Amino acid sequence: MTDESLEKQTTEAWLYGYPLVTAAVTKRSMTAVPARDDGRRKAPANQFCYMRSTPDASFTEVVSPNADTLYSSAWLDLSDQPLVLSLPEFGDRFWMVPVLDAWSNVCAVVGQRRNGPSAGPFLIAGPSWSGATPPGLTLLKSPTAVNWIIARYATSGPSDFPAVNRLQDATRLIPLSEWTGDPDGYSPPTDVPVPAGTDTTTPPVDQVHALSGRDYFTLLNQMMVDNPPDPADAPFLGRLAKLGIAPGGSLDGLSAEELAALDAGARRGPETLRDLLARAEAANAGGWTVHRGLGDYGTDYTKRAVITRFGYGANLDADALYPHATTDADGRPLDGAHSYVLHFDAGQTPPVDGFWSLTMMNEHQFFADNPLNRYAIGDRSGMRTNPDGSLDIYVQHDNPGPDRESNWLPAPAGSFNVFLRLYWPREPALTGQWTPPVLQRAD
Numbered sequence: 108m109t110d111e112s113l114e115k116q117t118t119e120a121w122l123y124g125y126p127l128v129t130a131a132v133t134k135r136s137m138t139a140v141p142a143r144d145d146g147r148r149k150a151p152a153n154q155f156c157y158m159r160s161t162p163d164a165s166f167t168e169v170v171s172p173n174a175d176t177l178y179s180s181a182w183l184d185l186s187d188q189p190l191v192l193s194l195p196e197f198g199d200r201f202w203m204v205p206v207l208d209a210w211s212n213v214c215a216v217v218g219q220r221r222n223g224p225s226a227g228p229f230l231i232a233g234p235s236w237s238g239a240t241p242p243g244l245t246l247l248k249s250p251t252a253v254n255w256i257i258a259r260y261a262t263s264g265p266s267d268f269p270a271v272n273r274l275q276d277a278t279r280l281i282p283l284s285e286w287t288g289d290p291d292g293y294s295p296p297t298d299v300p301v302p303a304g305t306d307t308t309t310p311p312v313d314q315v316h317a318l319s320g321r322d323y324f325t326l327l328n329q330m331m332v333d334n335p336p337d338p339a340d341a342p343f344l345g346r347l348a349k350l351g352i353a354p355g356g357s358l359d360g361l362s363a364e365e366l367a368a369l370d371a372g373a374r375r376g377p378e379t380l381r382d383l384l385a386r387a388e389a390a391n392a393g394g395w396t397v398h399r400g401l402g403d404y405g406t407d408y409t410k411r412a413v414i415t416r417f418g419y420g421a422n423l424d425a426d427a428l429y430p431h432a433t434t435d436a437d438g439r440p441l442d443g444a445h446s447y448v449l450h451f452d453a454g455q456t457p458p459v460d461g462f463w464s465l466t467m468m469n470e471h472q473f474f475a476d477n478p479l480n481r482y483a484i485g486d487r488s489g490m491r492t493n494p495d496g497s498l499d500i501y502v503q504h505d506n507p508g509p510d511r512e513s514n515w516l517p518a519p520a521g522s523f524n525v526f527l528r529l530y531w532p533r534e535p536a537l538t539g540q541w542t543p544p545v546l547q548r549a550d
Contacts, residue, residue, distance in 0.1 A: 117372025124327035125412040126211035132311045134182040139305040142297035151299035155181045157275040164476035167310040171418045174483040175464045176259035177271045183254040185233030192229040193290035195277035201261035201461045209251040209334035213402035251334035257420050263487045316377045320369030328356040380416045393438040395430040430527040436545040443504035443518040446549040453496030461530030470522040477517035490514045
């Protein structure tokens with residue numbers, strides 16, 4: 108193989124392993140506490156951390172967060188035994204509890220769309236468990252030992268937080284060996300050992316991108332042991348075996364040239380992700396990019412890696428769609444130096460059975476600090492409609508004035524992008540019959 112083709116192959120291998128390595132680093136960062144710490148948004152493995160308010164500009168653990176729901180997050184380790192997931196009654200509130208496997212696929216999801224106001228309890232089991240499901244429990248089987256639950260419960264704002272907090276408190280995980288049928292009878296441990304030297308301050312995505320090729324692929328090999336690749340990955344992994352990339356594989360026998368190629372692939376990986384997204388966005392310049400087929404990627408390793416980088420934790424299309432815009436109607440990059448209007452004709456706001464919002468992201472895919480602490484605006488925000496029933500959203504850095512502030516989504520001073528989130532989208536949105544209007548520059 109030429110040096111060029113070898114480096115290309117290691118870059119493809121880097122993209123392939125990106126979700127699994129990201130899961131490992133994110134789990135390590137978000138579970139590095141001896142007991143649940145909601146203030147730091149962390150909890151030991153197999154325990155929920157309840158985010159008592161919507162994220163703000165200080166939240167950097169996960170890219171592209173939302174400000175529409177309160178998260179209850181838990182990283183699972185199912186290598187020893189299954190866990191019981193116990194849930195409360197939700198009434199008419201929108202709720203969704205997806206379970207992501209270590210490869211970022213949604214392997215199970217329960218919520219209002221499928222279950223109505225109540226569901227469970229559930230038994231979440233990993234690939235090594237083959238026991239009988241106890242009576243009264245519904246089995247949710249995961250193909251990996253590491254999993255991430257990101258429960259989302261809709262909220263209408265700070266006055267509604269206490270009600271959602273009570274639902275969070277009733278969302279629990281109990282080891283099967285401790286399950287008695289009464290979730291109130293179990294108290295999670297508060298003295299879990301924390302590995303020394305764990306980096307809990309650097310955003311996980313930055314930690315992943317800083318890994319050398321040797322460290323990245325060594326971690327990938329380790330993770331693939333308890334989090335096996337899909338059988339459909341066998342042909343691709345067969346090509347990588349000569350580089351020591353395999354479940355439990357070793358890089359010790361590689362030549363200096365091959366190790367250098369692994370490092371080069373790791374250096375090129377982050378840049379490749381940015382280029383891939385830019386190309387996808389450029390194909391829709393002046394419009395919205397709708398990344399369909401999220402949460403179930405099959406062998407589309409490129410899409411899987413891009414979404415892990417720019418929308419980690421994405422849901423199945425049937426639960427949420429995420430139209431994304433980086434340019435205005437004329438294809439010019441969005442920038443806080445200018446003002447924009449998103450105009451919906453009467454009756455043409457996003458068609459959903461849940462709710463919708465427009466969310467602001469800075470150039471790093473995090474929330475942008477602003478005087479109102481407003482990071483999203485949508486159908487529950489009390490926006491004013493025009494006399495003809497149409498709706499204008501003002502997207503800009505400076506306050507548009509008191510008569511328009513209710514419809515203002517603050518932008519940072521520099522580059523930004525926006526997500527239009529549709530929860531429980533209706534058929535016209537799922538099929539593309541309905542598409543969002545484009546952002547018009549107003550200055």
